[in-house]
Amino acid sequence: MTDHTAQSAQRTETAREVERVAAERVIFFSDAVAAIAITLLALALPVPSVHASASNHTMLTALYGERTAYLPFVISFVVIGAHWRAHHRLFRSIARLDRYVIAVNMVWLLMIIITPYATRVLALPGDNDFGVRFSLYAIIQVITLLALWLMSRHLRHGKLLRAGVPPPLTAFDESVVLVATGMFAISIPISFATPWAYLCWVASGVISRWVRRAQVWSGHEQPE
Amino acid sequence: MTNHGGDSEPDSTEESGEVELISAERLVFFSDAVVAIAITLLALNLPDLNGHSNPEVLKSMRHATAAYLPFLISFVVIAAHWRAHHRLYQFVGRLDSRLITIDMVWLLMIIITPYATRVLSGGHGSQGFEVRFSFYAAIQVITMVTFVVMRRHIRNGGLLRPGAPSPPADDISLLFVAAAFAVSIPIAFVPGVGEFAYLVWVGAVFIVRARRRARGY
Numbered sequence: 001m002t003d004h005t006a007q008s009a010q011r012t013e014t015a016r017e018v019e020r021v022a023a024e025r026v027i028f029f030s031d032a033v034a035a036i037a038i039t040l041l042a043l044a045l046p047v048p049s050v051h052a053s054a055s056n057h058t059m060l061t062a063l064y065g066e067r068t069a070y071l072p073f074v075i076s077f078v079v080i081g082a083h084w085r086a087h088h089r090l091f092r093s094i095a096r097l098d099r100y101v102i103a104v105n106m107v108w109l110l111m112i113i114i115t116p117y118a119t120r121v122l123a124l125p126g127d128n129d130f131g132v133r134f135s136l137y138a139i140i141q142v143i144t145l146l147a148l149w150l151m152s153r154h155l156r157h158g159k160l161l162r163a164g165v166p167p168p169l170t171a172f173d174e175s176v177v178l179v180a181t182g183m184f185a186i187s188i189p190i191s192f193a194t195p196w197a198y199l200c201w202v203a204s205g206v207i208s209r210w211v212r213r214a215q216v217w218s219g220h221e222q223p224e
Numbered sequence: 225m226t227n228h229g230g231d232s233e234p235d236s237t238e239e240s241g242e243v244e245l246i247s248a249e250r251l252v253f254f255s256d257a258v259v260a261i262a263i264t265l266l267a268l269n270l271p272d273l274n275g276h277s278n279p280e281v282l283k284s285m286r287h288a289t290a291a292y293l294p295f296l297i298s299f300v301v302i303a304a305h306w307r308a309h310h311r312l313y314q315f316v317g318r319l320d321s322r323l324i325t326i327d328m329v330w331l332l333m334i335i336i337t338p339y340a341t342r343v344l345s346g347g348h349g350s351q352g353f354e355v356r357f358s359f360y361a362a363i364q365v366i367t368m369v370t371f372v373v374m375r376r377h378i379r380n381g382g383l384l385r386p387g388a389p390s391p392p393a394d395d396i397s398l399l400f401v402a403a404a405f406a407v408s409i410p411i412a413f414v415p416g417v418g419e420f421a422y423l424v425w426v427g428a429v430f431i432v433r434a435r436r437r438a439r440g441y
Contacts, residue, residue, distance in 0.1 A: 024246075028253060035257030038335065039265065045339045047346075059352030077335070081328050084254065088324075092247045164239055 019096035026102060027091050030109060034087070037112045038080045041073055044120045069123040072137075075201070076119040079141065080112060082205070086148055086177075090155065093165040101160065104150050111144040131192035138184045138191070138201075145181040149174055176211050180204045244318035245385070251327060252313045258331050259309070263302045265338045266295055269345060291345040294360075297422075298341040305334060305367055308398075312375055317385030326374045333367040357412040357421060361405045368402035394439075397432045404428030 046069050048062030087108070097105075118137040152169040154160075161167060169177075183204035191197035271288045275281040309330070316323075340360045346352070372395050377383070379390060408424040411417060 027250065031250060031254045032257045035254050036261050038331075039258050039261040042262075042335045042339045043265065043268070045336075047339075047342045056352050056355045059355040063355070077332055081331075085324060085328075088247070088250055088254075092250075093243050162239060162243065165243055 016095070023091075023094050023097045026097055026105065027094070030087065030105060031084075033109050034080060034084045034112050037116055038077060038084070040116045041076050041080070041119055044116065044123060045069060045073055068125060072119045072123040075122075075198075076115055078205070080115055083108075083112060083144055083148070090148065090152055090168050092168050093162045094155070094160060095162045096160055098158065098160060100154055101151055104147050104154070108144060108147040108151070111140050111147065114140060115144075127195075130195055134191035134195075134197060135188045138188050138197075141184045141201075142181055145177055145184065149177045149181070152177070173212075176208050179211075180208050183207070241317075248313075248316050248319050251319055251324060252316075255309060255313075255327060255331060256306075259302060259306045259334055262334050262338055263299060263306070266298050266302070266341060269338065269342045270295060294341045294345040297344075297425075298337055301364065302334060302337055305330075305371070308371060312371075312378065315384050315388045315390070316378055317388065318383055320381060320383065323374065323377055323381070323383060326370060326377060330367060330370045330374060333363055333370065336363055337367075354412045354418060357418075358409045361409050361412075361421075361425075364405045365402050368398050368405070372398055372402075394436070397435060401428045401432055 046066045048059065048066055115137075118140050121133050122137045124133060152167075152174050156167045156169070156171070156174075183200045187197040187200035190200060269291060271291050273281050273284045273288065275284050340363045344356050344360045346356055375395065384390065404424050404427070408421045411424060412421040
């Protein structure tokens with residue numbers, strides 16, 4: 001009888017191990033996709049084309065002329081970096097995944113994959129179509145954040161976490177994600193009026209950081 | 225959220241130690257993937273060869289030499305950065321928010337390096353060399369300084385794996401190479417000598433290697 005119990009305990013342990021390895025693979029796959037996306041951003045950076053007799057000054061002027069391409073690059077680096085950090089935090093105490101999380105994660109990955117494309121679109125010159133190019137980018141960010149929010153809610157309520165480990169994102173963290181999502185959403189109508197719509201994105205990042213820092217200070221939260 | 229570091233149950237502490245370790249591994253895996261992709265993307269910069277006969281193809285290869293040298297330099301440079309990163313993270317047991325941020329800055333520099341390589345190899349003719357060279361050198365200086373900051377933070381921030389040996393703390397060597405890259409920038413602007421500014425990089429690396437070997441690192 002004890003033999004039987006030991007055997008079934010062994011079987012449960014193996015099953016748990018298999019589930020954990022399967023979850024890790026999904027996470028590593030996501031890491032690889034995010035890593036490729038963030039690295040590909042630099043492919044869109046234009047090398048200033050100067051003719052053979054160009055001087056250093058012309059070179060610098062040409063570099064300055066390409067500044068509209070550098071800003072979207074930096075924004076996207078920060079954006080994908082932040083999405084990955086949130087993903088990293090969300091999955092830190094995962095024990096297994098279910099179909100729902102894998103499906104939503106695929107949506108998250110799709111958005112990460114098209115972010116370099118949206119960056120190229122955003123970097124295109126021209127002012128008349130700014131609203132559309134900006135909105136495409138913002139919509140992708142809204143969907144990415146919503147996917148994260150959905151996964152977080154599911155993880156918090158489901159039984160996918162390791163025993164004895166608190167959920168990575170609290171209900172409060174999730175509302176911060178929603179605020180960030182809201183800022184990106186609000187930026188869409190604003191972008192049709194003014195390019196200063198970028199400030200909504202900056203505000204989104206700053207607010208999230210403030211809230212997070214306030215939480216760490218007040219002792220409700222451990223630093224990452 | 226409860227503070228799971230202060231949990232007193234023994235196996236829960238072990239569990240959270242494992243969670244910390246896996247969390248650190250994910251950052252390492254992510255960084256490795258970025259570096260692997262960046263080093264592979266370098267080859268995208270290599271120019272296509274064209275010509276309808278063997279001599280023509282050879283001629284177009286000769287024209288492309290300006291692109292081969294930066295490619296090889298960048299391969300060695302990224303590989304060296306990765307080896308240092310690889311050696312450092314063997315000892316890391318857990319992360320904090322600042323470490324992730326510093327690593328992100330380091331990764332940004334790695335990601336920009338293929339672009340800097342494209343800028344360095346330029347198009348036809350090597351005009352504007354000084355600015356191209358300086359951009360590349362500046363990226364390398366930032367990468368190395370970021371790495372020193374990262375290593376110091378890991379050592380002093382209690383992020384080492386319990387029981388693991390401390391990572392070799394040879395900050396002087398790395399800062400020396402960073403300084404050499406920084407010094408190469410004004411040298412590139414000296415008329416007549418500028419083209420040899422590359423030699424400062426090579427020299428610095430050889431000096432540091434000799435020093436390391438002498439000290440048995």
